[in-house]
Amino acid sequence: MQKTTPRHSFIGVGFGPSNIALAIALKEGGMDKLGNSALFIEKQPEFSWHKHMMMDNTHMQISFMKDLATLHNPKSDFTFINYLHQHNRLADFINLQTFYPSRHEFNDYLTWAASHFDQQTRYGEEIFDVQPIIANQQVVALRVFSRDASGQTFQREANNLVMSVGGSAYIPEQFRHLAGESRVFHSNQYLQKIELNREAKKIAVIGAGQSAAEIFRNLHGRPEGYEVDFIMRANSIKPSDDSPFVNEIFNAEFTDYVFSKNKAERESLVREYRQTNYACPDLPLIEEIYDVFYQQKVRKDERHNFVPSTDIETVVSDQQGVHLKVKNRRTGEQYIRTYDAVVLATGYERDHYKKLLRPLASYLGDFEVDRDYCIKTNDNFQPKIVLQGACEQSHGLSDTLLSLLAVRSQEIGQRLNKSNINYSINSENSKKIEKVT
Numbered sequence: 346m347q348k349t350t351p352r353h354s355f356i357g358v359g360f361g362p363s364n365i366a367l368a369i370a371l372k373e374g375g376m377d378k379l380g381n382s383a384l385f386i387e388k389q390p391e392f393s394w395h396k397h398m399m400m401d402n403t404h405m406q407i408s409f410m411k412d413l414a415t416l417h418n419p420k421s422d423f424t425f426i427n428y429l430h431q432h433n434r435l436a437d438f439i440n441l442q443t444f445y446p447s448r449h450e451f452n453d454y455l456t457w458a459a460s461h462f463d464q465q466t467r468y469g470e471e472i473f474d475v476q477p478i479i480a481n482q483q484v485v486a487l488r489v490f491s492r493d494a495s496g497q498t499f500q501r502e503a504n505n506l507v508m509s510v511g512g513s514a515y516i517p518e519q520f521r522h523l524a525g526e527s528r529v530f531h532s533n534q535y536l537q538k539i540e541l542n543r544e545a546k547k548i549a550v551i552g553a554g555q556s557a558a559e560i561f562r563n564l565h566g567r568p569e570g571y572e573v574d575f576i577m578r579a580n581s582i583k584p585s586d587d588s589p590f591v592n593e594i595f596n597a598e599f600t601d602y603v604f605s606k607n608k609a610e611r612e613s614l615v616r617e618y619r620q621t622n623y624a625c626p627d628l629p630l631i632e633e634i635y636d637v638f639y640q641q642k643v644r645k646d647e648r649h650n651f652v653p654s655t656d657i658e659t660v661v662s663d664q665q666g667v668h669l670k671v672k673n674r675r676t677g678e679q680y681i682r683t684y685d686a687v688v689l690a691t692g693y694e695r696d697h698y699k700k701l702l703r704p705l706a707s708y709l710g711d712f713e714v715d716r717d718y719c720i721k722t723n724d725n726f727q728p729k730i731v732l733q734g735a736c737e738q739s740h741g742l743s744d745t746l747l748s749l750l751a752v753r754s755q756e757i758g759q760r761l762n763k764s765n766i767n768y769s770i771n772s773e774n775s776k777k778i779e780k781v782t
């Protein structure tokens with residue numbers, strides 16, 4: 346089947362918060378022409394935000410005012426406050442006296458915002474390849490390939506690409522040979538995979554961050570009565586620093602400051618403020634977990650173990666379970682423990698986009714970005730390739746978070762709008778083929 350459609354102004358890869366914020370910025374920022382000819386492609390069958398970590402009692406780690414729009418335009422239709430108003434809960438939310446809605450509620454807010462762009466979004470298609478379209482030795486546009494769950498493939502053309510693919514699960518080396526094992530899984534699959542492991546008795550949770558802590562608490566509270574070893578390399582769990590002066594690193598101006606620095610200075614800034622985001626659960630959650638272990642001591646119960654300062658050396662899986670050979674970093678003691686399931690709350694990698702862009706690699710140098718998040722390209726490469734959520738090294742710690750979505754999307758929108766105007770002048774009336782095979 347073939348049909349004729351215009352070449353898209355850009356294709357957005359993924360439709361998570363970053364690209365929803367961009368869609369809003371275009372709609373409300375007088376950039377309709379660019380927005381209306383854009384297409385967002387999302388691999389999930391419908392919108393959802395970290396679906397398998399959507400546990401009860403989890404809350405946002407950021408003020409609701411850092412929603413998709415407020416920081417740039419508090420009068421936007423897409424603020425969290427307007428969402429509450431539209432859903433008749435504004436007064437009740439105020440009564441909660443919090444800046445931190447539940448994760449369930451924020452997911453509902455994001456779903457509501459995303460629903461305004463259904464016409465411009467294709468759900469259930471995963472982009473797996475991007476190829477250059479070449480004319481007169483210039484790359485003039487991109488051909489984007491996607492596949493749906495039934496295996497049907499699609500190809501479309503776009504002038505530009507906005508990569509907003511989020512993080513992909515980081516699996517430590519020792520566990521990689523167990524890919525596909527249903528007893529060993531990453532936190533990003535937690536709620537789905539724990540259902541397949543209901544018969545498990547002993548579970549290891551690996552990691553010391555917010556996800557590890559939330560999963561420990563969730564396993565502790567489940568009726569199955571799991572025995573959990575909470576294993577981490579760190580010597581203890583440290584809380585996230587969200588104190589006010591430190592929090593200024595998430596202000597918009599700080600992005601300019603980080604970007605103005607050289608590579609070594611940027612790295613040093615990211616290192617200095619790492620504890621605002623990495624391996625640092627919220628203090629109340631740490632206190633809750635401490636209390637679980639304290640009450641165990643009171644009852645002389647040994648159900649769970651807190652196992653800090655521990656390296657996992659090797660992992661073997663057989664019918665008896667998953668055997669972890671571990672080493673205590675303080676004493677050097679080595680021993681083997683066997684589990685029915687292992688949850689890897691080991692964080693995320695942010696360079697998945699490089700794999701998708703591999704066919705363009707010869708034009709993209711070392712993937713360095715400019716201030717507007719566009720990859721610096723050769724002169725013979727016209728499309729803009731924008732990275733959202735993969736620029737922490739150049740733009741600072743806010744880049745992977747929700748903090749500045751409202752501001753960043755505006756900056757990106759304006760940059761794309763400028764190049765779209767040039768494109769429209771150069772190629773008026775051009776129509777291209779979208780093939781559906």
Ligand SMILES: Cc1cc2nc3c(=O)[nH]c(=O)nc-3n(C[C@H](O)[C@H](O)[C@H](O)COP(=O)(O)OP(=O)(O)OC[C@H]3O[C@@H](n4cnc5c(N)ncnc54)[C@H](O)[C@@H]3O)c2cc1C
Binds near residue numbers: 358388398733
């Ligand atoms: C459990 C959890 C809780 C968090 N809580 C907070 C918080 O409270 N505050 C905060 O600031 N940050 C939080 N974060 C950080 C998080 O990165 C951001 O909240 C936010 O999700 C970033 O949005 P994004 O659109 O850049 O990425 P994502 O939300 O990851 O969205 C990327 C989307 O791209 C899609 N996709 C990926 N590859 C393809 C492809 N090839 N083709 C098509 N679609 C594709 C994915 O399915 C996904 O929907 C949390 C992260 C996690 C894991």
